[in-house]
Amino acid sequence: MDADTALRRIGYVNLPAQFEEERTEIMQAVEGVFRRGDFIGGEAVGKLELELSAYLGTPHVVTLNSGTDALSLAMKALGIGPGDEVITPPNSFVASTASIVAVGATPVFADVLPDQNIDPAAVEAVVTPRTKAIMPVHLTGRMADMNPLMKIADKHSLAVIEDSAQSVGSTYDGRMSGTIGTFGCFSAHPLKNLNAAGDAGFVVTADAELAARIRRLRNHGLINRSDVSEWGTVSRLDTLQAEVLRIRLRHLPSVILRRRRNATQYRQELAGVPLFIPPCRDIEFNTFHTFVVQTDRRNELQKFLATKGIETTIHYPVPIHLQPAAAHLGHRRGAFAVTERQAEEILTLPVNQFLSEFDISYICSSIREYFA
Incomplete structure (x- = not known):
């Protein structure tokens, strides 16, 4: 580092x-x-x-x-x-x-x-x-x-x-x-x-x-x-x-605006990078509680970003049907293929309203560096 x-x-x-x-x-x-x-x-x-x-x-x-x-x-x-x-x-x-x-x-x-x-x-x-x-x-x-x-x-x-x-x-x-x-x-x-x-x-x-x-x-x-x-x-x-x-309800429109601004910048700067970012539909307004990307190199990317000082998380690494508490429901691995694949590929990037344009650019350049 x-x-x-x-x-x-x-x-x-x-x-x-x-x-x-x-x-x-x-x-x-x-x-x-x-x-x-x-x-x-x-x-x-x-x-x-x-x-x-x-x-x-x-x-x-x-x-x-x-x-x-x-x-x-x-x-x-x-x-x-x-x-x-x-x-x-x-x-x-x-x-x-x-x-x-x-x-x-x-x-x-x-x-x-x-x-x-x-x-x-x-x-x-x-x-x-x-x-x-x-x-x-x-x-x-x-x-x-x-x-x-x-x-x-x-x-x-x-x-x-x-x-x-x-x-x-x-x-x-x-x-x-x-x-x-x-x-x-x-x-x-x-x-x-x-x-x-x-x-x-x-x-x-x-x-x-x-x-x-x-x-x-x-x-x-x-x-x-x-x-x-x-x-x-x-x-x-x-x-x-x-x-x-x-108090925070009065500030909520500004919070949403800033988070959507960050998401737009991510989409622009990560264009062409081999990540899947779910597109927004014309009939939806997404408030971006989280900004989640998908890649089959998730674990390696997360470790690399950590060396750059970038904190990421995973929402959620173990599907509910595979949790010990759900064992009585009788589901085995393979029961819900899309969920299970996503659990191995999803990575949540920072999108909070206090990030600057420079912060987002730094994260995106670090991601591009990893894939390069």
């Missing part, structure tokens, strides 16, 4: 830079919560729900303490449980499948397309009389192909639960992520484009009754201070996190 490279480090994320950019707003908001003492159920929670509703163009938003709870409570609200099946891809973060198992249902996997999103034809092939819902995962900030998925759901009278954890602000055919299916489930984990200072999430729906049920389920099933209508859980969003998310 030469002296110039030794001084350069490009991180996958840059949370300290985000805090410096928002320091005054964040500290004022935090101080306000402590002065009021409204740590749970504070006014900011309701305000955030209204602001998210306006941003997404959906009538009902219920804030929760994680994206995983958003998925689980959506299924509970629909009455999905033991004996039921939910179709989902095997290449997501484990939370997608774990939420299905958590309600007692059975995850049924469908393989994915070259862009890493679920294949509608594969979904159609695994629908059974026990299927109750389809859970597409809008991976990397690109939405799944929702029109054919909704046709399948309508044909078989299935609910659609959009795992929108990585796609806040993304659109498909003019509609916002999370607003096409029965439910849209979002994570606001610190690594997301809209990020809290800890765990957080929310669920959106156009159905007032389903939203009301999730509001009960997130608070022990209480309908008032003394009466419990059904057994629930504790999944309330803290007021502190609501205040942070209100």
Whole structure:
């Protein structure tokens, strides 16, 4: 490693830079919560729900303490449980499948397309009389192909639960992520484009009754201070996190703009390099939660970039169906060929909004150097 490279480090994320950019707003908001003492159920929670509703163009938003709870409570609200099946891809973060198992249902996997999103034809092939819902995962900030998925759901009278954890602000055919299916489930984990200072999430729906049920389920099933209508859980969003998310929701359009700028620069500077970069469709608006390339020399490329001070990661190296926890489902290697091949080839490059044009050029020149 030469002296110039030794001084350069490009991180996958840059949370300290985000805090410096928002320091005054964040500290004022935090101080306000402590002065009021409204740590749970504070006014900011309701305000955030209204602001998210306006941003997404959906009538009902219920804030929760994680994206995983958003998925689980959506299924509970629909009455999905033991004996039921939910179709989902095997290449997501484990939370997608774990939420299905958590309600007692059975995850049924469908393989994915070259862009890493679920294949509608594969979904159609695994629908059974026990299927109750389809859970597409809008991976990397690109939405799944929702029109054919909704046709399948309508044909078989299935609910659609959009795992929108990585796609806040993304659109498909003019509609916002999370607003096409029965439910849209979002994570606001610190690594997301809209990020809290800890765990957080929310669920959106156009159905007032389903939203009301999730509001009960997130608070022990209480309908008032003394009466419990059904057994629930504790999944309330803290007021502190609501205040942070209100600030960051105002900044979200700028965050998305800068990430899309970085993705465009990657595409331009990596043209002709032997990498597969999924193209964007005319009907989609990709917010680039991650920027993922594919190459059969992934491991060697990742090691080379590390010597250049460039941090990369893999989303995700072991498909869910091959995880030890999924052994009871009976899948063997080879069951989902596209997912398994991608798991060996995908590499996530830094795309965060604090990268400069020079940073992206340095990463691209390093990639070109490797392939040269």
